[in-house]
Amino acid sequence: MITRGRPGRATGAYEWGMSRPIDRDAIARLLEGRFTGAPGPGIVRGGRSEALRLLEAYDPSGYGRGRNHLRGPVSRLSPYLRHGMVSPVEVRDRLRERFGADAARLDEFFRQLAWRDFFAKVLAWHGRGLEDDIEEPKHPVPRERRLPLDIAEGNTGLPCVDGMLGELYSRGYLHNHARLWFAAYWCHFRGLDWREGARLFRRFLLDGDTASNSSSWQWVEGTFASKPYFMNRENIENFSGGEWCRVCRAACPFDKSYPELQRILFGASLAPLAGRGGSAAAPGPAGDGLAGPEPAMPRAGEIVWVHDGAMSWESPAVRANPGAPLVFAFDAPAMRAEPPAWHRVAFMLDGLDDLTARLGRPVEVVAGELAGAVGRAADAAGAGVIHLDATAEPAVAEAASRLGERFRVVGHAVAALAVVEGEPRRFSRYWEKAAPQVTGRRAERGARWHR
Ligand SMILES: Cc1cc2nc3c(=O)[nH]c(=O)nc-3n(C[C@H](O)[C@H](O)[C@H](O)COP(=O)(O)OP(=O)(O)OC[C@H]3O[C@@H](n4cnc5c(N)ncnc54)[C@H](O)[C@@H]3O)c2cc1C
Structure with a gap:
């Protein structure tokens, strides 16, 4: 165990009374x-000052239309939110101050911000339980608990996957859509255990946490959703601008229709099991x-x-x-x-x-x-x-x-974006109650909840 020395002594740690910056x-x-x-x-650069600077410079115009594109107008605020350098409430309030009640500009951004609040509630409910399946799998899940060498080295031979890994390892950030694609590749195309994938993300992502990370991996795996998430090549090509697909000479495992992929990845098992849902273990609020x-x-x-x-x-x-x-x-x-x-x-x-x-x-x-x-x-x-x-x-x-x-x-107590009591199970339910608190308006009926 590492310990610090007594105050005033020369140790490796930053001590009482030393002036900044940290050694x-x-x-x-x-x-x-x-x-x-x-x-x-x-x-x-980390720190609250930098978070506030980024927040001041951020304009969410076009976020609703563009957020799923890798080059879309996302904020990159998550590392700061994750470390409490700025809070979701501050982000919401400051954007409101700057853009008034411009719903077209703000609502979709606030709804995404609310996913963080939702996942925080999921963690508060399940505690350590979130590190394991919180619902039954919706398909027979092969679970290899390891980090394969080609993934560790960012050398799978698939330009898209290697491109995502390169970003993860060298920049500590991945766009949400790339996280979804990579997690689906990991779980469904490679048959690896989501918990090891979550671990890899935590080690490298600047925003790596338990709440959003484990919940999202489980959402992709289907242990916190009514069905697993997966994508095909067309989806990757559309939302990445095609840069990986243009140079790809690999036998693309994603180059199929959705029904075909569903059959290959999950066989017949998905349909009858889909929607079974339900929380296997509902231990109550973890506090x-x-x-x-x-x-x-x-x-x-x-x-x-x-x-x-x-x-x-x-x-x-x-x-x-x-x-x-x-x-x-x-x-x-x-x-x-x-x-x-x-x-x-x-x-x-x-x-x-x-x-x-x-x-x-x-x-x-x-x-x-x-x-x-x-x-x-x-x-x-x-x-x-x-x-x-x-x-x-x-x-x-x-x-x-x-x-x-x-x-x-x-x-x-830290202020939350919304107060919603009870076990958080599906974002759609949460959002019905949270939307008026977060945006000042009721949730749109019939809106799609795809992330
Ligand atoms: C497999 C997987 C793992 C993830 N792991 C993490 C993680 O460890 N830590 C983390 O903070 N987020 C995680 N996310 C959620 C999301 O990908 C990031 O919060 C988002 O990409 C951050 O980029 P941004 O700040 O530019 O987002 P923006 O699009 O600008 O969104 C603004 C803020 O809203 C919140 N937000 C947006 N989308 C989501 C979402 N889908 N889920 C939760 N919050 C969201 C974030 O706080 C984000 O900073 C993960 C998603 C997936 C699919």
């Missing part, structure tokens, strides 16, 4: 063996793991745990505790098990530098088993109270729960 070489040494790729400046017994001898000192989904000076926990020491912890065992690309680490370090610059006080960066690392930082600060933004992200929620055995842990 990235020291962090790279601290996290050695827990990330892939060469430590460097990163590929996309945010923040309840815990009062510590025996509460200490007065307080810290704010800036976790990786709450990297903003507008975070409710940060705002409620001006002046409290700020701590960020890398989850070292999780990183050992699933090493992220360095660009993911660099993106977060940008976020911490930005936070430090704005607040004028440093963020202590520690690494280790999450509860242990945050607990030691709290001890070093003489704190008996740990504040954080409430989250359903399992690693953080579980660590918060364990910390509750020794500290008073205060979870600060």
